[in-house]
Amino acid sequence: xxxxxxxxxxxxxxxxxRLVVGEVAGDGSITILxxxxxxxxxxxxxxxxxxxxxxxxxxxxxxxxxxxxxVDIQTxxxxxxxxxxxxxxxxxxxxxxxxxxxxxxxxxEEVLEIARDIPLSNDQFVLHRVPGLYSLDDQQNLTNPSGLxxxxxxxxxxxxxxxxxxxxxSFRCVREVPLDxxxxxxxxxxxxxxxxxxxxxxxxxxxxxIGGGTTDYVLYVEGQLVASGCIGLGGDHISNDxxxxxxxxxxxxxxxxxxxxxxxxxxxxxxEVVRLKGTGNMPDIVVERSKLNEIIHDRLDEILHLVKSRxxxxxFRRRLCKAVYLCGxxxxxxxxxxxxLNIYGVAxxxxxxxxxxxxxxxxxxxxxxxxxxxxxxxQILETELPDKRGLLGRMKxxxxxx
Amino acid sequence: xxxxNPMRILAIGGAGCSIVEKLIEExxxxxxxxxxxxxxxxxxxxxxxxxxxxxxxxxxxxGSGGNAAIGTQAALESQDAILRAIKGAEIVVxxxxxxxxxxxxxxxxxxxxxxxxxxxxxxxxxYPFLFEGKDRCFLxxxxxxxxxxxxxxxxxxxxxxxxxxxxxxxxxxxxFDHLNESIAKIVSSIPSMLASKGFLRIGLDDLKSLTVxxxxxxxxxxxxxxxSARVSDVVEGLKKTLxxxxxxxxxxxxxxxxxxxxxxxxxxxxxxxVNQVRSLLGDFSDIKIGLxxxxxxxxxxxxxxxxxxxxxxxxxxxxxxQTTPILTPVEExxxxxxxxxxxxxxxxxxxxxxxxxxxxxICLPGAPSNEFFVTTEPADDADDEIEDSVDDSFELFDDIAxxxxxxxxxxxxxxxxxxxxxxxxxxxxSSEKIDDLHRYxxxxxxxxxxxxxxxxxxxxxxxxxxxxxxxxxxRKS
Numbered sequence: 001x002x003x004x005x006x007x008x009x010x011x012x013x014x015x016x017x018r019l020v021v022g023e024v025a026g027d028g029s030i031t032i033l034x035x036x037x038x039x040x041x042x043x044x045x046x047x048x049x050x051x052x053x054x055x056x057x058x059x060x061x062x063x064x065x066x067x068x069x070x071v072d073i074q075t076x077x078x079x080x081x082x083x084x085x086x087x088x089x090x091x092x093x094x095x096x097x098x099x100x101x102x103x104x105x106x107x108x109e110e111v112l113e114i115a116r117d118i119p120l121s122n123d124q125f126v127l128h129r130v131p132g133l134y135s136l137d138d139q140q141n142l143t144n145p146s147g148l149x150x151x152x153x154x155x156x157x158x159x160x161x162x163x164x165x166x167x168x169x170s171f172r173c174v175r176e177v178p179l180d181x182x183x184x185x186x187x188x189x190x191x192x193x194x195x196x197x198x199x200x201x202x203x204x205x206x207x208x209x210i211g212g213g214t215t216d217y218v219l220y221v222e223g224q225l226v227a228s229g230c231i232g233l234g235g236d237h238i239s240n241d242x243x244x245x246x247x248x249x250x251x252x253x254x255x256x257x258x259x260x261x262x263x264x265x266x267x268x269x270x271x272e273v274v275r276l277k278g279t280g281n282m283p284d285i286v287v288e289r290s291k292l293n294e295i296i297h298d299r300l301d302e303i304l305h306l307v308k309s310r311x312x313x314x315x316f317r318r319r320l321c322k323a324v325y326l327c328g329x330x331x332x333x334x335x336x337x338x339x340x341l342n343i344y345g346v347a348x349x350x351x352x353x354x355x356x357x358x359x360x361x362x363x364x365x366x367x368x369x370x371x372x373x374x375x376x377x378x379q380i381l382e383t384e385l386p387d388k389r390g391l392l393g394r395m396k397x398x399x400x401x402x
Numbered sequence: 403x404x405x406x407n408p409m410r411i412l413a414i415g416g417a418g419c420s421i422v423e424k425l426i427e428e429x430x431x432x433x434x435x436x437x438x439x440x441x442x443x444x445x446x447x448x449x450x451x452x453x454x455x456x457x458x459x460x461x462x463x464x465g466s467g468g469n470a471a472i473g474t475q476a477a478l479e480s481q482d483a484i485l486r487a488i489k490g491a492e493i494v495v496x497x498x499x500x501x502x503x504x505x506x507x508x509x510x511x512x513x514x515x516x517x518x519x520x521x522x523x524x525x526x527x528x529y530p531f532l533f534e535g536k537d538r539c540f541l542x543x544x545x546x547x548x549x550x551x552x553x554x555x556x557x558x559x560x561x562x563x564x565x566x567x568x569x570x571x572x573x574x575x576x577x578f579d580h581l582n583e584s585i586a587k588i589v590s591s592i593p594s595m596l597a598s599k600g601f602l603r604i605g606l607d608d609l610k611s612l613t614v615x616x617x618x619x620x621x622x623x624x625x626x627x628x629x630s631a632r633v634s635d636v637v638e639g640l641k642k643t644l645x646x647x648x649x650x651x652x653x654x655x656x657x658x659x660x661x662x663x664x665x666x667x668x669x670x671x672x673x674x675x676v677n678q679v680r681s682l683l684g685d686f687s688d689i690k691i692g693l694x695x696x697x698x699x700x701x702x703x704x705x706x707x708x709x710x711x712x713x714x715x716x717x718x719x720x721x722x723x724q725t726t727p728i729l730t731p732v733e734e735x736x737x738x739x740x741x742x743x744x745x746x747x748x749x750x751x752x753x754x755x756x757x758x759x760x761x762x763x764i765c766l767p768g769a770p771s772n773e774f775f776v777t778t779e780p781a782d783d784a785d786d787e788i789e790d791s792v793d794d795s796f797e798l799f800d801d802i803a804x805x806x807x808x809x810x811x812x813x814x815x816x817x818x819x820x821x822x823x824x825x826x827x828x829x830x831x832s833s834e835k836i837d838d839l840h841r842y843x844x845x846x847x848x849x850x851x852x853x854x855x856x857x858x859x860x861x862x863x864x865x866x867x868x869x870x871x872x873x874x875x876x877r878k879s
Contacts, residue, residue, distance in 0.1 A: 044860050083863070121478040232863045233870055240855040241873035250856055298874040306865070 005382065006033070008065070009374025010058065010076040010179070011187065012170060014043045014213025014236060015329065017057040019076065020368060021069035022375035024382075030375055032362050034069025036061040045232040046081040046187075046214040047166055054173045062177055075180040077374040080170050081187040081214050085127065085162035087228035090118045094153045103136065103145045107153055115157035125164040127186050132156040132224035141222060158225045160186050183381065188216035188228060190373035193380060194363075195325050195351075196220065204321040206344070208307055209370065210300075210330035212236050217307050221320045227311050231303065235330040238299045245295050248285050252276060256287065257333075261296045264335030293335075300336060304343045316344055323347040327369040409593060410491040410521075411435040412484075414508050415473075416444055417499025417528055420578070423449045424586035431590065436487045438512070440476050440504050441465040454487060456480045456508060466503030470541055473507020484515055493606070494521040495589065496553075501530035501538035506545040513552040522606050525553040526589055528581075529560040543867050550619060551861065554610045557707075558619040559585055563645040584643060588622050591705060595660050595692070604660050604692030612656040612690075612709040620709045621645045628664075628701035633671050636704045637678045650684070650710055657683055658707040660692040664700035671702070679706060 004025045011018045018037040022030045038060045042053030066073055092115025094107060116129050134142045136150040145153065167184065174181055188209050196205050201220040209216045213234045219227040238261070242253035260274045272289040308316070315321050324344050326336065331350060340348045351366040362368045411434050413422035419437050426432055426449055437450040442463030445453050455463070457476020466472040477484065488494050494516040498505040509525065516523045527546065530538045550556050564581050595604060612620060625639025647653075659679055661672060672693070680689060857863075857871040864870070868877050 044857075045863075049860075119475075119479065121481060236856060237871070240857060240871070241875075244853065244855045245873050245875065295873065295875065302870075302874050 005379075006071060007375045007378035008073050008076045009079065009190070009371035009378070010061075010174065011079045011371045011374070012043060012048070012054060012058065012173070013040055013211055013370075014046055014234065015211070016040055016367070017043075017054075017061045018368070018371050019058075019061040019065040019073070020362070020371035020375065021065055021071060021073065022372065024375065024379045028379065030372070030379070032372070033071065034065050034067075035362065035368075036063065036065030036068060038064065040212075044213060045083060045234075046211070046230065047084070048169045048173060051169065051173055051176075055176045058174055058179070059177050062179065073179065075182045076174065077190075077378050078170060078174055078181050078184045079187040079190050079370050079374055080127070080162070080167055080184055081211075081216050081230050082162060082166055083214065083230050083232035084166055085160060085186055085230050087158055087160045087218075087225075088118065089226065090115050090157050090159055092116070092155050092157060096151055096153070101149050101151065103148050103150060103153060105146055108134065108146060108155075111153045111155050112157070115155045116159070118157075118159050120161055123164050124161045125167045126159060126161045127167070127184060128158075128160040128189060130158045130160075130225045132158065132226075133222075156224065156226075158228065160189070160228055162186075182378065185374060185377050186216075186228065187211075187370045188218040188230075189225075190371075190377050191216075191327055191369040192218050192220070192373065193376040194369055194373035195327060195349075198223070200323065200325075203323065204319075205323050205325060206307075206311070206315075206321050207325045207327070208304070208331075208340075209328040210234055210303065210326065210336075211328040212330070215303050215307060215328075215330075217310070219311055219315065219321060221315070229310055231306050231310070233299070233303050233306070234328075235333075237303075238296050238330070238333075241295050241299050242292065246285070246287060246292075249279075249282075252279070252285060256285070256292060257296065260289065260292060262289075262293045262334040263296050263300045263339045264293065296333065297335075297339065300330075300333065300339055301343070304340055308343060316346065321346060323349055325349045327351055327366040329367045331366045408491050409434050409493040409495065410488050411495045411497065411589075412438055412487065412512060413448075413450060414438045414496060414498035414512065415502055415504035416441070417502070417505055418497040419444070419448050419450065421497050421526075421528075421582045421585050421589070424579075424583050425590050426450060428590045430593075438477075438484070438508060439465075440473065440508075452487070454480060454483045456483075456504075466507060468503045468538075470503050470507035470545070473503045473505075474511055475507075477508040477511035481511065481515060484512055485519070488512075488516050488519055488521060491516075491519070491521050493524065493593075494519075495524045495526060495592075497526045497585075497589065499528045499530070500542035500545050501534060506541045509545055510548045510552070513549055517552050522555075522610070523553045524555045524557065524592070524609075525549045526557045526585065527559070528585070529558055529562070531561045540867050544864060546619065547862065547864050554606075555612065556619045557588075557622050559621070560645055560647070563647065588624055588643075588705070591624065595662075595694075595705060601695070602691055602693035604658065604690070608658060608690055608692070609707070612658055612707055620707050622705065622707050624703070624705045626701060626703045628699075632667075632702040633675050633678070636675060636702055637682065640679065640704060640706050641682060644682070644706060644708065646683075646708065647710065650708075652684075653711045654683055654686045655709045655711050656688065656690070656707075657686055657709070658690040658692070660694075660705045660707075662694050662696050662703040664702065665695065665697045666700055667702055675702070675704065679704075683708060 004023050006021060006023050009020045009022070016037050017040045018035065020035050021033045023033050024030055038057050040054070040057055042048060042050030042057070048054050062073060092111045092113070094111035094114060096103070096107060111134070112131055115131065120126070132155060133140075134145045135154045136142055136145045136148055137152055139150070142148070171181060171184070188207055191209050192201075192207050195207055202223045204221045206219045207217060211234050213232065213236050215231045215234055217227070217229060217231075218225060235257075239250060239254040239257050242248070242257055242261075243250045246253070248256075256274065256276055259276075274287045274289050274292060276285040276287075278284050311321075321344075323346055324340055326340060326348065330336070337348045337350055351364060351369070363372060411422055411425070411431065413419045413435060416439070419439065422431075422435050422437070426435065432451060435450050436452045436454055437445060437448045438454045438456055439445045439448075440456045440461050440463075442455055442458075444465075445455055457472070457479045460476050460479055461472065466476065496509060496512055496516065498509045500506055500509070505527075509527070513523060513525060527549065529546070530542050532539070546556070546558065559581075561581070564584075596606065596609075621644060623640045623642070623644030625636035625641075625643065627633065627635025627639070657679075659676065661675065663672065676689065676691060680686060683689070854869070854871045860871075862869055862871065
């Protein structure tokens, strides 16, 4: 049995910077050893605007996590997001030479190579290349066509890329702390590792991570990653809307949203009033509940529709996607499940509905999905790639874990 | 422009090329002009010597078919060639017609590349005719919004407004020719204006300061006159060529008047001219003036740049024709006949949030006692130490413009809260009056001045011509 390993996930979110330390046991179960989280500053829409502030935040979170988990942390898995990150599908086609008709491993690699190669400008950085399933002539969804007879071999590859300089910004901030980065993962891909199991992906699942500044999504159809991306709208926009529409300070709008908001605009009774005590010399804020809910409803409705419009056409009409999974801080908003149900018309899974695992407490909190997913991602990566380090390297890692 | 201050003129797409072809006879222009197009056939016919074919592999010499995505991809494919063309240039003038696949798709890529090279970027664009269709206008709006952020100066020529320049009897070819010529004339006089050594000099910094908010585009006009009626001739010319939209008076953000005078022009004539231009711009007071003397002639030439604030909404296409305010009050407040002793004045914050790049905070009339300020530092005030270590991969456009001074204005947001007493709030318990408590008072406000709250200093997020940072309800109305 493999030994227990410790992995650390770091998410520099728009509202919170969060570091989660998890121990992956030999049987694959994850135990959260400790968490360090601080409110973020210098991040707007998931992208870094003020490096100094971000470095300070990561440093604070790092200190906190080390203290809570009682381990030394030197390397992390980093999740990135931002509107510049886009997912694209590229289909590779390989026609077998006339004298051959049996698919070999070389052919499979060749076609994968073609699919992976997508023309991108120099300023783009490829985060993930996720190969899908092969199809051979008209035969779809083959995991391993090797040894079969056919003429044309195809494969779809989903490529996620973003602007290099912005991704490098996150790298630099983390390295300044100083922390090493084992790998960088697009945030919803990480969350999907945690929230979606193989059956969910096979059945067709859409994961929407609505955070403070961005809404990230990934869509799996028949086990393949077919769409992913990020929209620069999130919970902050709801607060901003409330602040602008009611003419109140942002902080109070945030409080109103969290304490009283309900995304289901029609649920409130007419005439009901919400009252929030003013700070300092400010007067109390009195708002009609239906109005507050309507503002929230409008924004979330827009976000969810935007996600829907970015997906391949007919995803929901053809029942390719059987369930929607909501996570991220904004998914804690009351009534968002009903709203999503109206828009997507499929089962909506919020985190409390998601299968239990041995992780205590944090796994029930949708805000931790991405970071816990990073640990799961690290674990998957490790089982796929055998430890190539020599004895010395491994000894080093014993010491580094303290 | 001399050797130390090289300039490049990039003609993008069919429209861009035909404008630059009018310019080609001017001295020095020929060596600086490049034609960029996807369509090999058009490119070959162009009079411009230096040609860059974009996306040769992608479209194999065909055009973009009106698809901006193809234009963008082609430009990305050929970005090395574009970079070679603009390398070392201090000023890049990019000329394109918006709305087409090449014009819209390529312009944004070129603008980005030029900015990365640290050039002063002037985008000269034409806005499509309304009859060209809504899609083209949408596309044009989107590109325009992008260019405004990337460029140091955007000169926008709205074809719809240029109708007044066209002779009705002339054919279509003549009309387009005429439009292109007038654009070419203005563009060609910019470098000479910048190069001249007048005693009231105008430099790149002055041009840049015209559009400091990143929310406006420039319109430009010129006029010329000699002998006795020269002042009125110049004003006539300006009036004709300055393509101001309807109801522009409140939207003027800055104006710059460059005057070239002969040796015998008197001070009172100059004064007269400036005053007339001022009244032409709806009594806009803050006109920057440049004055150069050309001793050889007795004529008077003037060029006027006016920057006009815009909001990128494709709904209101074309942009320059926004005549009605986009926003109406969210809730129409009808004050019921007095039932209570409460005065019908709003009790909680109802004042618009004023964001203006001014040094002194602006006080609303009758500003009461409860007020607070939110001061936002310009983004480039970041900690120097950190900037040193992380600068090269940081966002590209913060600190490149070579000559322009650092943005010294501080954005002062001011919110004013009406004086409030405890009784007032107690009175308002029934739901009917809640509306009086809360409304977004923007009755007289245009969308242009609308605050985006927390996101006011950030890059705009525009999808389908809508600014997504604004609350959906405000956009719908």
